[in-house]
Amino acid sequence: MVEGTKFLLNLVSVSTSFCHFLLMKKQILITFLSSLALSVGLLCAQSPQALKDSKIQEAPNVKNFKALQKLNDQIVALSKKAQPATVCLISKNGRGSGSGVVVNENGLILTAAHVTANMKEGIIVIFPDGTRKEAKALGADYDRDAAMAQITEEGPYPFIEVGQSKNLKKNQWTIALGHSGGFDPMRKPPVRLGRVLANREFIVSDTAVIGGDSGGPLFDAKGKVIGIHSNIGMSLMENRHVPIEVFHQQWNDLKSGKESGRRFNNAQQNNGPKPDQPVLGIQLADAEGKVRIESVVPESPAQKAGLQTGDLIHQINDTKTESSDALMKLIREMKVGDELTLHYHRGDESKSTKVKLVRFDQLSLSDDDRSPEESPEEKKQQPSSKEDQPKEKIEDLIRELLEKAAKNGGRL
Amino acid sequence: MTPELLQKMGGMEKLMEELQRQGGMSGILPQGPDAFFASSLKALAPVAKKNEGSTVIVTRDNQMVSLGTVISANGRILTKNTETQDGKISVRIGEKSFQAKVIKRFPAQDLALLKIEANGLKPIRFQPEEPPLGSILTTVGAKNEPLGIGLLSVSGRAMSQVGFIGIRGGQSDKGVLIEQIVPKGAAAEAGLKDQDIITALDGTEVRDPIEFGNLIRGRKAGQKVTIDYLRGDQTGQVTVTLKERAMPEHIRNDPRIKLSHGQLSEKTSGYPDVIQHDIPIAPQLCGSPLLDLSGKCIGINVSRAGRTRTFAIPADEIQRILKTIGAPKKPAVKKTNPSREAIQAIRESLEQIEKRLDELERLPR
Numbered sequence: 001m002v003e004g005t006k007f008l009l010n011l012v013s014v015s016t017s018f019c020h021f022l023l024m025k026k027q028i029l030i031t032f033l034s035s036l037a038l039s040v041g042l043l044c045a046q047s048p049q050a051l052k053d054s055k056i057q058e059a060p061n062v063k064n065f066k067a068l069q070k071l072n073d074q075i076v077a078l079s080k081k082a083q084p085a086t087v088c089l090i091s092k093n094g095r096g097s098g099s100g101v102v103v104n105e106n107g108l109i110l111t112a113a114h115v116t117a118n119m120k121e122g123i124i125v126i127f128p129d130g131t132r133k134e135a136k137a138l139g140a141d142y143d144r145d146a147a148m149a150q151i152t153e154e155g156p157y158p159f160i161e162v163g164q165s166k167n168l169k170k171n172q173w174t175i176a177l178g179h180s181g182g183f184d185p186m187r188k189p190p191v192r193l194g195r196v197l198a199n200r201e202f203i204v205s206d207t208a209v210i211g212g213d214s215g216g217p218l219f220d221a222k223g224k225v226i227g228i229h230s231n232i233g234m235s236l237m238e239n240r241h242v243p244i245e246v247f248h249q250q251w252n253d254l255k256s257g258k259e260s261g262r263r264f265n266n267a268q269q270n271n272g273p274k275p276d277q278p279v280l281g282i283q284l285a286d287a288e289g290k291v292r293i294e295s296v297v298p299e300s301p302a303q304k305a306g307l308q309t310g311d312l313i314h315q316i317n318d319t320k321t322e323s324s325d326a327l328m329k330l331i332r333e334m335k336v337g338d339e340l341t342l343h344y345h346r347g348d349e350s351k352s353t354k355v356k357l358v359r360f361d362q363l364s365l366s367d368d369d370r371s372p373e374e375s376p377e378e379k380k381q382q383p384s385s386k387e388d389q390p391k392e393k394i395e396d397l398i399r400e401l402l403e404k405a406a407k408n409g410g411r412l
Numbered sequence: 413m414t415p416e417l418l419q420k421m422g423g424m425e426k427l428m429e430e431l432q433r434q435g436g437m438s439g440i441l442p443q444g445p446d447a448f449f450a451s452s453l454k455a456l457a458p459v460a461k462k463n464e465g466s467t468v469i470v471t472r473d474n475q476m477v478s479l480g481t482v483i484s485a486n487g488r489i490l491t492k493n494t495e496t497q498d499g500k501i502s503v504r505i506g507e508k509s510f511q512a513k514v515i516k517r518f519p520a521q522d523l524a525l526l527k528i529e530a531n532g533l534k535p536i537r538f539q540p541e542e543p544p545l546g547s548i549l550t551t552v553g554a555k556n557e558p559l560g561i562g563l564l565s566v567s568g569r570a571m572s573q574v575g576f577i578g579i580r581g582g583q584s585d586k587g588v589l590i591e592q593i594v595p596k597g598a599a600a601e602a603g604l605k606d607q608d609i610i611t612a613l614d615g616t617e618v619r620d621p622i623e624f625g626n627l628i629r630g631r632k633a634g635q636k637v638t639i640d641y642l643r644g645d646q647t648g649q650v651t652v653t654l655k656e657r658a659m660p661e662h663i664r665n666d667p668r669i670k671l672s673h674g675q676l677s678e679k680t681s682g683y684p685d686v687i688q689h690d691i692p693i694a695p696q697l698c699g700s701p702l703l704d705l706s707g708k709c710i711g712i713n714v715s716r717a718g719r720t721r722t723f724a725i726p727a728d729e730i731q732r733i734l735k736t737i738g739a740p741k742k743p744a745v746k747k748t749n750p751s752r753e754a755i756q757a758i759r760e761s762l763e764q765i766e767k768r769l770d771e772l773e774r775l776p777r
Contacts (some may be wrong), residue, residue, distance in 0.1 A: 043618065058448075059448075059453075061447055061448050061450075061451035061454040062448070062451040062454070062455045063451075063455070064455055065455050065456070065457070065458045065705075066550055067455060067456050068452070068456065068705060069674055071548065072547060072548040075546040075547075075548065076544045076545070076546045076547055077564075078546065079544070079545045079546030080544070080545065080546070083545065104498065111632070114531075118619040171448040175546070175563070179505055180720050180721075186569055186570070186571070186572070187566050187688075188566060188567075189547075190566050190688055190718060190721065191545060191546045191563050191565050191566075192562070192565055193548070193562055193563045194561060196449070208690060208692070208719050208720040209719075209720065210719045210720050213720075222506065236673075236674055236719060271617075299592075301497055317653060332723060350638070364616035388602060
């Protein structure tokens with residue numbers, strides 16, 4: 001759980017809002033932004049204003065140590081039951097992964113709409129023990145970010161019950177599971193603690209979630225599913241979950257495959273830059289009819305041309321660039337290797353420079369430009385083959401061999 | 413939060429200013445003291461009480477760099493390794509400051525064992541048996557205050573320790589061309605440069621960059637390899653110590669990463685045995701004991717590694733590495749002279765394993 005005074009430590013270095021950051025995802029010219037949000041639905045969807053008038057009852061404070069012991073037992077029991085039912089969803093076309101939770105023995109899965117939006121060609125479901133099953137996307141409400149999927153192979157499967165989210169109280173304990181950073185054969189989906197902070201369009205909690213958790217379950221202390229991870233806000237304390245009520249209201253529609261809404265449908269949107277896309281190596285934001293450089297990728301053509309954070313671009317060749325979208329569009333229409341003249345303001349100075357476009361994957365050692373959640377041991381697992389599994393066993397084998405060798409004085 | 417930290421961050425005013433800048437948060441997110449959070453920490457008091465005096469402040473040149481955990485009454489303290497590499501290391505207990513001697517470093521666990529001239533300290537009690545998944549955990553600061561509440565998120569596990577050389581390889585008819593070198597990466601630290609051509613790895617000729625990559629990934633971080641290279645017409649040879657893949661600094665320091673993940677520790681991966689939990693502590697508060705509700709120490713915090721996770725070295729692993737101090741190396745290695753057949757058998761098995769690993773690395777992702 002994140003909170004108060006201790007939490008402040010983490011906020012200090014912060015300067016840009018996450019919403020802002022995600023807006024920029026649409027116009028990425030550099031690499032790591034795309035990898036930060038794995039199944040990226042981490043859109044900033046809810047205006048903070050809407051949260052302010054949240055009327056919600058408050059749960060009583062924690063009474064004493066005994067209350068924590070009781071909570072401890074509840075969470076241990078819940079973890080044991082919920083973890084096997086917390087699955088990773090991978091699209092068959094290799095475009096992203098997310099999480100989901102199995103809610104009946106036939107393999108019905110609740111997840112987020114932005115997770116299944118890219119999975120129309122079929123889904124591979126991976127259980128925490130490594131078991132893989134085929135599934136298909138059912139219905140989705142893209143406005144509320146709620147969706148269902150169905151395992152197409154016959155069950156029974158481990159599952160967990162759904163609860164209610166109507167009467168959640170502020171400060172009520174919440175427990176999150178999900179495949180943070182994608183499926184990892186070396187690690188089961190992490191269990192995390194937090195509490196409800198608001199319950200409006202989304203449940204807002206400080207139960208920390210990250211890319212890859214999208215679609216995973218949020219539980220109450222009794223072990224019932226009360227929400228599905230959707231998106232995160234600008235601080236560690238803003239984690240948003242689709243209230244389970246949204247699913248209850250549309251249960252039959254979602255189950256029968258009905259699709260509605262569009263806000264979280266990222267299938268049609270830009271899914272991040274392609275490797276061969278022409279880029280400059282800068283990150284942009286709109287600034288009153290001009291385009292402000294938010295950051296410059298080291299070693300990129302932009303940096304070599306002398307561009308700096310804070311420069312305001314107003315024209316490329318003969319075309320005025322009044323917004324980052326316009327600038328992006330212009331660049332997209334060019335080719336790798338094209339040289340363009342970029343006109344910009346730095347303070348009171350008017351400047352121009354020539355920049356040659358490079359391929360997106362030439363920008364840097366893109367493999368290293370990962371978010372922390374994607375550090376090597378939690379590498380995003382692409383759908384490949386079942387051969388991914390033996391990895392663990394081989395490590396065991398090595399250990400076994402070495403132990404054996406040590407015991408037998410080197411004899412195997 | 414300690415006054416030192418607050419000061420380091422520019423004082424309370426700066427802190428509040430920063431919070432104000434987070435515009436929309438005001439409506440829902442607690443500002444200032446939060447009764448509920450305070451009540452949960454207060455409920456943890458019995459756990460903290462059992463460990464009074466076992467957490468200390470570790471300073472480098474009088475700056476607080478981490479916390480430390482007392483493991484013996486006569487002044488042995490475990491703390492972070494990365495944060496105590498240089499400078500004058502001291503331990504602060506209450507008002508007193510003690511000069512500390514580094515007895516041993518455990519780089520793989522990112523721990524360092526310190527010794528101070530003190531007696532009658534209160535050592536932590538280790539609980540080598542891991543509590544069940546989802547158990548409530550806390551960690552305490554130097555004033556015996558609980559620093560937060562969280563859960564055992566992932567049981568003890570080994571992390572990947574694959575070695576990286578830190579280049580992007582390209583095709584060349586003479587060998588593997590270094591198209592781009594990672595600043596401060598393993599290759600760069602060994603003196604290799606952009607446009608050098610790698611001709612051999614441990615004496616074996618290399619040509620194909622993919623093949624080369626596979627050979628490198630078959631080795632662990634920390635392992636040394638010998639590289640022959642061409643720079644223009646000059647040939648050369650260097651020894652490269654492979655590294656873990658690290659997050660480049662410009663990314664770690666990116667404000668947006670800091671925003672969504674908080675402040676992170678330097679070493680966030682490659683631990684041979686690690687517990688994952690979700691108490692969000694600042695990197696400077698690592699080195700502290702991780703406690704379950706029974707009040708026993710189940711590990712020592714070593715890394716704030718992301719938005720959702722903090723890593724701790726489990727108690728059994730700590731007991732294991734502490735046993736290596738002063739003790740002779742493993743008898744099997746020291747004494748026995750395995751027969752030539754046995755050595756051959758091991759070698760063949762290891763080759764088999766390496767081959768399997770190589771095959772796995774080559775699978776389409």
